[in-house]
Amino acid sequence: MDNKDVAQILSEIALLLELSGENPFKIRAYGEGARIIEALDMPVAELVRSGALSQIKGIGKTLSLQITQLIQDGSVPLHQELRAAFPEGVREMLRVPGLGPKKVKDLFEKLGIKSIGELEYACHENRLITLPGFGPKSQEKILQGIEQFKKFQGRHLFGGVYPLASEILEQINKHPKTLRASLAGSLRRRMETVKDMDLVSESEHPEELMRFFTSLPIVDQILSTGPTKSSVLLDTGLQADLRVVGPKQFPYALHHFTGSKEHHTVLRARAKALGFKLNEYGLFKGEELIPCNNEADIYRFLVLLYIPPELREDWGEIEAAENHTLPVLVEEKDIQGAFHFHTHFSDGTPTLSQWVQAADQAGLKYLGISDHSQSAAYAGGLKPDQLEKQRAEIALLNQKQNRVHLFWGIESDILPDGSLDYSDKELAQFDFVIASVHSRFNMTEAEMTARIIRAIENPCTTMLGHPTGRLLLARDPYPVDMNRVLEAAAHHSVILELNANSHRLDLDWRLMKKAKELGLKIAINPDAHHLDGLEDIAYGVGIARKGWLSREDVFNCLYVDQVQTYFRNLKNTSVGK
Numbered sequence: 279m280d281n282k283d284v285a286q287i288l289s290e291i292a293l294l295l296e297l298s299g300e301n302p303f304k305i306r307a308y309g310e311g312a313r314i315i316e317a318l319d320m321p322v323a324e325l326v327r328s329g330a331l332s333q334i335k336g337i338g339k340t341l342s343l344q345i346t347q348l349i350q351d352g353s354v355p356l357h358q359e360l361r362a363a364f365p366e367g368v369r370e371m372l373r374v375p376g377l378g379p380k381k382v383k384d385l386f387e388k389l390g391i392k393s394i395g396e397l398e399y400a401c402h403e404n405r406l407i408t409l410p411g412f413g414p415k416s417q418e419k420i421l422q423g424i425e426q427f428k429k430f431q432g433r434h435l436f437g438g439v440y441p442l443a444s445e446i447l448e449q450i451n452k453h454p455k456t457l458r459a460s461l462a463g464s465l466r467r468r469m470e471t472v473k474d475m476d477l478v479s480e481s482e483h484p485e486e487l488m489r490f491f492t493s494l495p496i497v498d499q500i501l502s503t504g505p506t507k508s509s510v511l512l513d514t515g516l517q518a519d520l521r522v523v524g525p526k527q528f529p530y531a532l533h534h535f536t537g538s539k540e541h542h543t544v545l546r547a548r549a550k551a552l553g554f555k556l557n558e559y560g561l562f563k564g565e566e567l568i569p570c571n572n573e574a575d576i577y578r579f580l581v582l583l584y585i586p587p588e589l590r591e592d593w594g595e596i597e598a599a600e601n602h603t604l605p606v607l608v609e610e611k612d613i614q615g616a617f618h619f620h621t622h623f624s625d626g627t628p629t630l631s632q633w634v635q636a637a638d639q640a641g642l643k644y645l646g647i648s649d650h651s652q653s654a655a656y657a658g659g660l661k662p663d664q665l666e667k668q669r670a671e672i673a674l675l676n677q678k679q680n681r682v683h684l685f686w687g688i689e690s691d692i693l694p695d696g697s698l699d700y701s702d703k704e705l706a707q708f709d710f711v712i713a714s715v716h717s718r719f720n721m722t723e724a725e726m727t728a729r730i731i732r733a734i735e736n737p738c739t740t741m742l743g744h745p746t747g748r749l750l751l752a753r754d755p756y757p758v759d760m761n762r763v764l765e766a767a768a769h770h771s772v773i774l775e776l777n778a779n780s781h782r783l784d785l786d787w788r789l790m791k792k793a794k795e796l797g798l799k800i801a802i803n804p805d806a807h808h809l810d811g812l813e814d815i816a817y818g819v820g821i822a823r824k825g826w827l828s829r830e831d832v833f834n835c836l837y838v839d840q841v842q843t844y845f846r847n848l849k850n851t852s853v854g855k
C-alpha cells in the first residue's frame with residue numbers, strides 16, 4: 279500500500295464521515311491527513327516502521343493509529359463499516375456535479391434514494407420539490423448534474439491516466455521479450471480526455487509478453503487475453519489494451535492504433551489514390567507489403583512529411599504535410615519559465631522561496647507569481663497590505679538570488695461588469711496582470727462576451743486566464759463567443775492563457791490554430807497551487823502541440839530578459855494610452 283492508496287482511503291473516510299453526519303473536526307482531520315500523506319516525499323510505510331508518523335504536523339494520535347493499521351493489515355474497520363453503511367450507489371451520487379455529502383445524506387435518509395438512476399427518476403417525479411432544503415430550482419440543478427455525469431462517464435482526464443500509462447509502458451519496455459513498445463490511441467495523441475489506455479508492442483514471443491502484462495500488480499481483472507490482444511481492467515477502473523505484433527508489423531500497427539479514425543480515413547483515401555492500400559497490417563501495393571521501419575516511412579511513401587501523433591486529428595495536417603507547411607512544434611525543453619503560481623498568501627500552499635527552489639530544480643529561469651485578488655474572498659484574495667508585503671518579499675528574493683527571477687503579478691477577478699479588481703493605480707504596480715472569470719457563470723453569451731472583452735480592453739490586463747472556465751468532465755465552458763474574444767485579445771495584445779492544469783487545459787486546442795493565425799501569444803500556465811503543479815506544464819505543452827503551436831507562439835518560451843523587455847514596453851504604451 280503506497281502513499282496514494284493511503285491518502286485515497288483517508289479521503290474516502292472523510293467523505294463517508296460527512297455522509298454519516300459526523301462532527302466537522304473529525305472529518306477535517308481525515309481530509310487533512312489525506313493531503314499530508316499525499317504530499318509526503320517518503321513512503322508512509324517507512325514512517326510507520328520508524329515510529330515517526332505521529333510526529334508529523336497534522337497527524338494526530340488516532341489518525342496515526344489508523345494509518346499504522348492500514349499499512350499493516352491493508353484495511354481498517356472504520357473504513358469497512360462506513361462502506362457497509364452506504365451502498366456503492368449512494369457513494370456514486372457524490373460524483374454528480376452539485377451534489378455534496380449533506381444533500382446526498384438527506385436524499386438517502388429521507389427519500390431512500392440509493393443510486394443515480396433512482397435519483398433521476400425521483401427528480402422526474404418531482405419528489406425533491408417539497409423536500410426541506412431542496413426545491414424546484416435545486417431539483418432542476420440536480421437533473422442537469424446527472425446529465426453532465428452521464429455525458430462524461432467513461433472518460434478520464436489525460437493527466438489522471440498518463441503517469442500510470444508511462445509506468446506500464448516502462449515495465450513492458452523492460453521485459454526481455456519486448457523489441458519495441460509505445461503508447462497509442464488518444465493518449466499518444468495527447469487528447470485532454472481518454473476512454474482507455476492503448477499500448478502496442480513488438481515481440482517474437484507474444485504469449486510471454488501477454489502473460490507478463492495481464493499479471494501486472496495493477497491489473498484488477500482480465501477481460502480477455504490472446505496472442506495478439508489482451509484487455510484488462512486496472513485498479514483505477516480504467517481499461518488497458520495491449521496489442522503485440524511481430525517485427526515487420528510494428529510501424530503499421532502503431533500507426534493504426536494511434537489513430538485518429540478521422541485522420542486514417544483521409545490518409546487511406548490518399549493511399550488509394552496513389553495506388554496503395556493502408557491498414558493495420560501494412561502498406562500494400564497489390565499483394566506486396568511495402569517495407570517500413572517506422573511511421574515516418576509510411577508517410578514518406580504517401581509523399582508526406584512525418585505528422586506527429588498530436589496532429590493526427592484531420593485538422594488540416596495532411597494538407598500541411600503535403601505542402602511542407604507543418605509547424606515545428608513547441609517542445610518541453612523550449613519552455614523558459616512560467617506564469618500563474620499561487621502561494622500561501624492566497625489559496626496556494628508553497629512559500630515564495632519554495633517556489634524558487636522548485637522552479638530551479640525544474641530548470642525554469644523565471645516564475646510569475648499571481649495570487650487571487652481581493653474580491654476572491656473564497657480563495658483568500660489579497661488585501662492591499664498583503665500586496666505590499668508580497669511585493670517586498672519578492673524584491674528581496676530577487677536580490678538574494680539570480681537563479682530564478684520572480685515576476686510579481688496578480689490573478690484579478692473579472693467582475694460581473696467586466697472591470698478588474700483594484701484600482702488602475704494599484705494594478706499598474708504589478709509586472710503582469712492575469713484577468714480571470716471566477717464567478718457569475720450564468721450570464722448570457724452576449725453578456726459574458728462583453729464582460730470578457732471589457733477586461734481585455736483594460737490597459738492593465740496582460741493575460742486572459744482560463745478563457746472559457748471549463749472543468750473537463752465536470753463543467754462545460756460558460757457561454758462565450760470565443761471568436762470575438764480571440765479577435766479582441768489580438769487587437770489589444772493580450773496574451774491568452776493555456777491553463778495547463780489537467781482539469782482545465784483551457785484554451786481548448788481546437789481554438790488554438792485560430793489564435794495562432796491571429797498572431798496571438800499563448801502562455802502555458804500551470805495555475806499551480808502546490809509544488810507538484812509544476813508537472814502540469816508538460817500537459818500544457820502536449821495541448822499546445824495539439825494546437826499546432828511553435829516555440830514562437832508560446833510566450834513563456836521567451837528568455838527572461840525578453841519577458842522583462844516585453845512587460846516594460848507594455849507599461850510604456852499603456853501609460854501613453
Ligand code: DGT
Nearest residue numbers: 463464471472473474476534535536537538539542
Ligand atoms: P478514445 O479511446 O476514445 O480516447 O480514443 P482512441 O482514438 O484511442 O480510440 P480507440 O481506443 O477506440 O481506438 C484506438 C485507435 O484504433 C483509433 O484512434 C484508431 C484505431 N481504430 C479503432 N477503431 C477503428 C475503426 O473502426 N476504424 C479505423 N480506421 N480505425 C480504428
Ligand code: CA
Nearest residue numbers: 463464474476
Ligand atoms: Ca483509446
Ligand code: ZN
Nearest residue numbers: 689714743744
Ligand atoms: Zn483562476
